[in-house]
Structure formats: C-alpha cells, structure tokens
Amino acid sequence: MATRNAVGLDIGTSSIKMAHIKETSKGPQLLAFDTIMLPPDTIKDGVILNAPVLVKRLQELFTQNKVRERRVAISLSGHSVIIKKIALPEMSAAELDEQIQWEAEQYIPFDIKDVNVDYEIINPRAGQGQMDVLLVAAKKAVIQELVDVVRAAKLDPVVVDVDSFAIYNSFELNFAVPKEEAVALINVGASTCNINVVADGATSFTRDITVGGNLLTDEIAKQFAVPWEEAEHMKTTSETTLSMSGVLREVQRISLRVSETLVNEIQRSLDFFAATAMNSDINAIYLCGGAALQAGLIEGIERRLGVTVRALNPFANVIVDPKKFDAQLMQRMAPVSAVAMGLALRRMGDR
Numbered sequence: 001m002a003t004r005n006a007v008g009l010d011i012g013t014s015s016i017k018m019a020h021i022k023e024t025s026k027g028p029q030l031l032a033f034d035t036i037m038l039p040p041d042t043i044k045d046g047v048i049l050n051a052p053v054l055v056k057r058l059q060e061l062f063t064q065n066k067v068r069e070r071r072v073a074i075s076l077s078g079h080s081v082i083i084k085k086i087a088l089p090e091m092s093a094a095e096l097d098e099q100i101q102w103e104a105e106q107y108i109p110f111d112i113k114d115v116n117v118d119y120e121i122i123n124p125r126a127g128q129g130q131m132d133v134l135l136v137a138a139k140k141a142v143i144q145e146l147v148d149v150v151r152a153a154k155l156d157p158v159v160v161d162v163d164s165f166a167i168y169n170s171f172e173l174n175f176a177v178p179k180e181e182a183v184a185l186i187n188v189g190a191s192t193c194n195i196n197v198v199a200d201g202a203t204s205f206t207r208d209i210t211v212g213g214n215l216l217t218d219e220i221a222k223q224f225a226v227p228w229e230e231a232e233h234m235k236t237t238s239e240t241t242l243s244m245s246g247v248l249r250e251v252q253r254i255s256l257r258v259s260e261t262l263v264n265e266i267q268r269s270l271d272f273f274a275a276t277a278m279n280s281d282i283n284a285i286y287l288c289g290g291a292a293l294q295a296g297l298i299e300g301i302e303r304r305l306g307v308t309v310r311a312l313n314p315f316a317n318v319i320v321d322p323k324k325f326d327a328q329l330m331q332r333m334a335p336v337s338a339v340a341m342g343l344a345l346r347r348m349g350d351r
C-alpha cells in the first residue's frame with residue numbers, strides 16, 4: 001500500500017537515523033526503523049567533511065532495510081538556521097507571503113540573498129490586531145550541500161525541516177501539548193543541543209547550542225590519553241573488564257563534571273527565554289538525544305532548574321509490531337529517534 005509519508009532521515013554527527021511511518025485508522029504505524037553509525041569526522045560542526053562516506057552509509061541503510069520509498073524528509077540545525085518569533089499586524093497568508101522577505105531582512109543577521117526564508121503563523125489572534133509568526137531562515141549553501149549528498153544516494157529530499165521543529169512534531173504525536181503551561185523539549189546530540197520551548201500550545205522559543213556528547217568523549221580521550229574512538233567506547237560501554245579496573249568509575253566522575261557544563265549552557269538558554277517571555281515558568285522538561293543518557297545530566301538539570309525531567313519517547317503512541325521490531329532494541333533506540341520520527345510524520349508537499 002502506498003503511503004504519503006516521506007521517510008524521516010536524521011543525519012546526525014554520530015549516526016544516521018531512518019524512520020518510515022504509515023498512517024492507519026488506529027494511528028501511525030512503524031514500517032521501518034534503523035540507525036547506522038558514521039565514522040568520526042564525517043560531519044564536523046554541521047559541515048559535511050566526507051560526502052562519499054555519507055552517501056555510502058545512506059545507501060546501505062536503505063538497501064539493508066529494503067526501504068523502497070525514495071522520498072525523504074531531512075533536517076538542519078545549528079548555526080546555519082535562525083528561528084525568531086516576531087509579532088506582525090494581522091494579515092492574510094497571501095499578504096504575509098509578499099511581506100515576509102522584507103520582514104526577514106530586519107530580523108535575520110545573514111545576507112538575505114544567502115538564505116531561504118520560511119514562516120509559520122503560530123498565533124493568528126495574539127490580540128490587538130497582532131499575530132505571532134515564527135520566522136525561519138536557513139543558509140542556502142548548507143541546504144544545498146545536504147541535498148546534494150542525499151541525491152547522490154539516489155534519494156529525493158521532498159521536505160527540509162529543522163531539528164527543533166521535528167522534535168516538536170514527535171512530542172505532539174506522543175504527548176498532550178499543554179495549553180496553559182510551558183514545557184521545554186531538549187535534544188542533546190553529539191555536537192548540538194536543540195531546545196524548543198513550547199508555550200500556549202505552540203513553539204515559542206528555539207535555540208541550538210553547539211555542545212553535546214562529544215564534549216565528554218573529548219574529555220575522556222584527554223584524561224586517559226586514548227584515541228577518540230576508544231574514548232567513545234569507554235563512555236558507552238558497561239564492559240566488566242573496564243568496570244573491574246575502576247576505569248568506569250573514573251569515566252563516571254568525568255561525566256558528572258562535563259554534565260555540569262551542559263547544564264550551565266542549557267540553563268543560560270532557558271534564562272534567555274525567561275527574560276523575553278511573559279509567562280516564563282517552565283513546568284517540565286522532555287529530554288531526548290543520545291547524550292541524555294550521560295551520567296549526571298538528568299539529575300543535574302532537575303537539581304539546577306528545579307523542574308521534572310521526562311523522557312521524550314517518540315514511539316509511545318506509535319504502533320510497533322513486535323514480530324518485526326525487537327522490543328529491547330527499540331527501547332534502546334528511543335532516545336536518539338525523536339528527530340527521525342518527527343521527520344517521518346511529514347507528508348509530501350509540506351512546507
């Protein structure tokens with residue numbers, strides 16, 4: 001049966017995640033899901049350094065999972081994207097279409113010729129003849145680079161989204177979006193941390209900070225004077241030989257310290273939101289991303305911000321056939337899958 005959903009493709013610094021969903025009368029059903037690791041330095045600070053490797057892994061991912069759908073939804077994050085909430089006089093979508101480029105010029109710190117501009121009306125009746133609009137600008141060169149790689153893998157990128165919006169879509173699918181209170185969605189990846197504060201039932205503030213799990217890998221590599229790959233292994237393993245030797249205890253100690261740095265950065269961003277918002281109390285935090293598993297992070301956020309941290313499980317409301325998908329594996333994959341699942345919800349022809 002044909003589905004109208006594109007395949008969600010989250011091309012991260014440490015791995016690619018692929019998710020394919022079919023809408024059924026009982027809700028969204030998972031058709032395919034997999035992840036594939038990328039060698040270090042394939043992507044660095046959001047820049048593709050090794051396109052051939054990326055193309056090869058993309059092809060492997062689709063062949064191994066026998067996914068025939070070629071239309072994909074991809075996403076951007078980090079410095080190449082700017083998202084701003086602006087208040088505009090109430091107007092029709094057609095009027096806004098004409099005006100958006102001009103508005104963007106005043107709010108976006110890039111040369112307008114170098115960016116693609118898009119928008120979403122999030123609050124059509126903010127009051128007093130005003131409406132709230134999310135303005136999104138992404139660097140054309142960065143989009144092109146990603147699109148070229150995806151096309152080279154014989155895939156057709158029909159949607160280009162933004163990580164923090166994809167997380168919102170995952171959240172919306174699996175949890176009730178609170179109408180009154182504010183919650184923060186936080187995705188802590190390998191090199192970037194996406195924050196999306198949801199208030200009044202919509203995205204109100206987003207920020208990407210360029211810190212993540214790599215901070216801890218770098219620190220372990222330095223402290224133990226080991227190659228980066230070994231440090232990465234040390235932090236994600238529970239091997240008994242390592243735990244017997246006390247190495248894991250030391251890794252844990254370093255992790256607690258590095259997590260404090262991450263908490264500082266997250267707190268700074270949320271403080272910035274609080275300074276600009278009217279109703280700035282954040283009632284809960286939904287955490288995802290591989291580095292959310294890092295020792296000390298959840299506890300650190302809860303302690304510092306005094307807010308309950310919940311896991312943003314992107315499969316909570318999704319039909320996952322236990323005959324096709326290993327339950328334990330899916331549970332393990334849940335933290336890193338929020339962006340891919342959010343992208344998999346996108347339809348052809350979506351903005």
Ligand SMILES: Nc1ncnc2c1ncn2[C@@H]1O[C@H](COP(=O)(O)OP(=O)(O)OP(=O)(O)O)[C@@H](O)[C@H]1O
Nearest residue numbers: 012013014015189190191192213289290291293294
């Ligand atoms: N059990 C674990 N303990 C600590 N860190 C972990 C664990 N599992 C994964 N990580 C870390 O999570 C990170 C990968 O997470 P994720 O897949 O969300 O990032 P990414 O999407 O590849 O990167 P980015 O979004 O920053 O480009 C890596 O830094 C990895 O070391």
Ligand SMILES: [Mg+2]
Nearest residue numbers: 012013189339
């Ligand atoms: Mg990521």
